[in-house]
Amino acid sequence: MKKPIINVEFADQGPDGKLTSRRRFLKTTGLLVAGSGLFMYSCSNENLEEELLTADAAADVRAGKVFNLGKGDLAILNYAYVLEQLEAEYYRQVLEGDYWLNQASPEEKEILQDLYYHEVIHRDFLKVAISSVAPPGKIAPDLIFDFSSVDFSDRTTVLTVAKILEDTGVSAYNGAGNLLENTDYLLVAGKIVSVEGRHAAAIGDLLDPGSNNFASDDVLVDLLGTGIAYDKATDPRDVLEAVAATGFLETKIIANNVPTE
């Protein structure tokens, strides 16, 4: 039995790949030392399954503290489900916080409540969708979150974190589109991602009304030298690293079989 190591290497290692891999490893280790809640296990065997985990890790899997996203389209659906859980839980706590309860304007209250509803609907829909194609053990569990670092009484904090989550959601779905094999899943991802884009724009505008913040150069990227006019498309491993860096997600996610092409 191979003992899994904490790593985020997914691709084949060439001479240059090793260097990248090492940098990535060090970066991630730094995150972990800083208290990140997200680990990834890697193994030369592409078909790593739970039996390759240590006994302790296996116990954690059973306890719902560790989850392996799986592979193929299932992994991408689980990945989306993880992100929707994160968003839904964030807005649930926003709606219990002092900013939303006592400070927000009627428009801000409505927008944040709508966002909560939409993310709950995305989350629960994905659970149903995954359940229809995968056995219970292959569906991500109800994840454990820690938003204690967020001051829910502070307007700028609440909206800034919301914007990061929405922008991340957009780039995550954009980056996952060509990893999906099933075109029905691709279409439904498309139906969700544009709503996340609508959210991101509205939150951006609340933070700086009337500005370019709904689609700003800070968030968008250039393609082929045609100008900064495109949302990012981010690979799952990079999104998960970014999520790890927030410290919001306590459940450990194993993502080494998530498709990369």
Next chain:
Amino acid sequence: MNIIKFLDSLSDPELLTTPVSRRNGLKSLTQKGKELALVSIPFALAATSKKTAAATKAMPSAMFQASPTEVLQFALTLEYLERDFYQMGLDSGVIPADDENIFVLIRDHESSHVDLLKAALGGNAFDAPEFDFSGGLGLDPFNNYAQFLALAQGFEDTGVRAYKGQAGALVDDDALLEYALQIHSVEARHASQLRRMRGEKGWITRDNNTLPPAFSAIYAGEENTVQLGVELAGRFPNFGGVDAVTEAFDEPLTMAEVNAIAGLFLA
């Protein structure tokens, strides 16, 4: 020309795939634009009737399956339409100073999208057709800011649906699919901003809208509550109900449905 004949003409390889000289291409496109406009006005108007909507939905999706080149050309026409609309708006002085930055940004984005699509199309690209933003309804958006905003919203919401409807046609080309997705969500950002500037929510509730009735085709089908065969209506009574369910998912339009809308604005 009836609608079925028109749909056939959409797959006319002479228009969609043959690299032609610019002059001929423009002429051919202008002619096609006229045909499109001719058939699409009654179609778009009639689309308000349930019978027509049902007939449209019943058409097999394979009928609309396009090649990647056709998809890019379709997208290029839409991006030209948006870019020229915003440029004409900025040139006309109809936009209040406070809002100008927003339309400069959106115009820049659409212009970039045009350049990307032209680069991707290479010899299959064509120059911008001529547009008539009166929409066949005597609209005057470059002297009437309310109309300008309403059309802008309609174009962006249409753009979101148009890209979404073609994602499946790009699955065999990872790079093109990713580019299309990266444009698609930016159109959604634009739509959200413009909708909110008009006092609407940034997202689409059922098929509700505040555009002229002639443009109802832009929102037809947004009231869908079934995703991947799962009926979501009734599942979320404590989370905004059916309204929120329809808001949480944007729906696609077929190429023919989008062409019927865009055809209203081809000169």
